Amino acid sequence: MFEYTDKPATSLIGVLLLPGFSLTELGLLSDCVTELNTVAAAPLYELRCLSMDGLAVPSRQGRALPVDGRFDPEQSFSLLLVASTRLPRPLAANDPVVAALSAQARHKGVLGAVHAGAFWLAAAGLLNGCRATVHWSMLDTFAERHSQVIASSNLFELDRERATCGGGAAVADLLLHLAARQHGHELTATVAENLLLDRVRGKDDRQRVPLKNRVGASQPKLVQAVLLMEANLEEPLTTDEIAGHVCVSRRQLERLFKQHLERVPSQYYLELRLNRARQMLRQTSKSIIQIGLSCGFSSGPHFSSAYRNHFGMTPREDRQTHGRSVLGEGN
Numbered sequence: 001m002f003e004y005t006d007k008p009a010t011s012l013i014g015v016l017l018l019p020g021f022s023l024t025e026l027g028l029l030s031d032c033v034t035e036l037n038t039v040a041a042a043p044l045y046e047l048r049c050l051s052m053d054g055l056a057v058p059s060r061q062g063r064a065l066p067v068d069g070r071f072d073p074e075q076s077f078s079l080l081l082v083a084s085t086r087l088p089r090p091l092a093a094n095d096p097v098v099a100a101l102s103a104q105a106r107h108k109g110v111l112g113a114v115h116a117g118a119f120w121l122a123a124a125g126l127l128n129g130c131r132a133t134v135h136w137s138m139l140d141t142f143a144e145r146h147s148q149v150i151a152s153s154n155l156f157e158l159d160r161e162r163a164t165c166g167g168g169a170a171v172a173d174l175l176l177h178l179a180a181r182q183h184g185h186e187l188t189a190t191v192a193e194n195l196l197l198d199r200v201r202g203k204d205d206r207q208r209v210p211l212k213n214r215v216g217a218s219q220p221k222l223v224q225a226v227l228l229m230e231a232n233l234e235e236p237l238t239t240d241e242i243a244g245h246v247c248v249s250r251r252q253l254e255r256l257f258k259q260h261l262e263r264v265p266s267q268y269y270l271e272l273r274l275n276r277a278r279q280m281l282r283q284t285s286k287s288i289i290q291i292g293l294s295c296g297f298s299s300g301p302h303f304s305s306a307y308r309n310h311f312g313m314t315p316r317e318d319r320q321t322h323g324r325s326v327l328g329e330g331n
Helices: 023-040 096-104 118-123 136-145 170-183 185-194 211-215 220-231 239-245 250-261 265-283 288-294 300-311 315-321
Strands: 011-017 045-051 079-084 110-115 131-133 150-152 156-159 162-165
Touching: 011 023, 023 045, 023 079, 023 170, 023 185, 079 096, 079 118, 096 118, 110 118, 110 170, 118 131, 118 136, 118 162, 131 156, 136 150, 136 265, 156 170, 162 170, 170 185, 220 239, 220 250, 220 265, 239 250, 239 265, 250 265, 265 288, 265 300, 265 315, 288 300, 288 315, 300 315
Parallel strands: 011 045, 011 079, 079 110, 110 162, 131 150, 131 162
Antiparallel strands: 156 162
């Protein structure tokens, strides 16, 4: 346990739950708060769940959760987090949540968001000039809609009095990082240990699971080759060029890919480019030809043919089928 000469004041954490929030992410926040208070033997934090109308909010898992009260923009918080996993439609300044957050920003304290929550903060102009992140699957849309925000693919971002994270387990990393700033790393290290976290990840950790975590650290040449591919989607390298850059023969490179990824380098590279194209089709409003060119396809017909062979539909058909993703699902 930790001893305080003077008991610190309790910091109020508000979580504004929007429809489609994640019970898992909220549970992680709650567990971290409980463990911080337990280890410190002091009420360091109070977690309060809020909704716009004070009524229960439907979660992503389908269960409606009762809240502690209605969100009052005139109340101050040490930390206020906007929580949602839904990609919203483009938001106007008169959106009730956006307007309420604009009013809340007049108070001191950290304003933040979890998963997709940063869309509302950005629409209120509260992330202008700041580094911010959302869940990786929505990052292209976020960057396209909010060019005044520095979109990041990191686990979480802390920029001035703004805190955003991609969701999932990153909510624990974000909260423990903020707690360490306030109460020291010794406390949060103990909390992480009690929660069976191997470490508190830093804000510079990436959201996507690195390939080396899937194939093991014993395959550095394979990891280097894939990183080269990911960095050169617009102008693809040849298999010989990749082999040369990582200092192995073409045959060795092909054997590594076949053994660990069950495909030859050219096939893996093509799938990377096509998956990137599909994400852009569904998450941005860029033209199909722009997307094809940015993913390394020399012409529209070449892109369309490769896309249809891999996904069973053309890029245009995919966009028409999933066009709602570009606009969002609504609030």
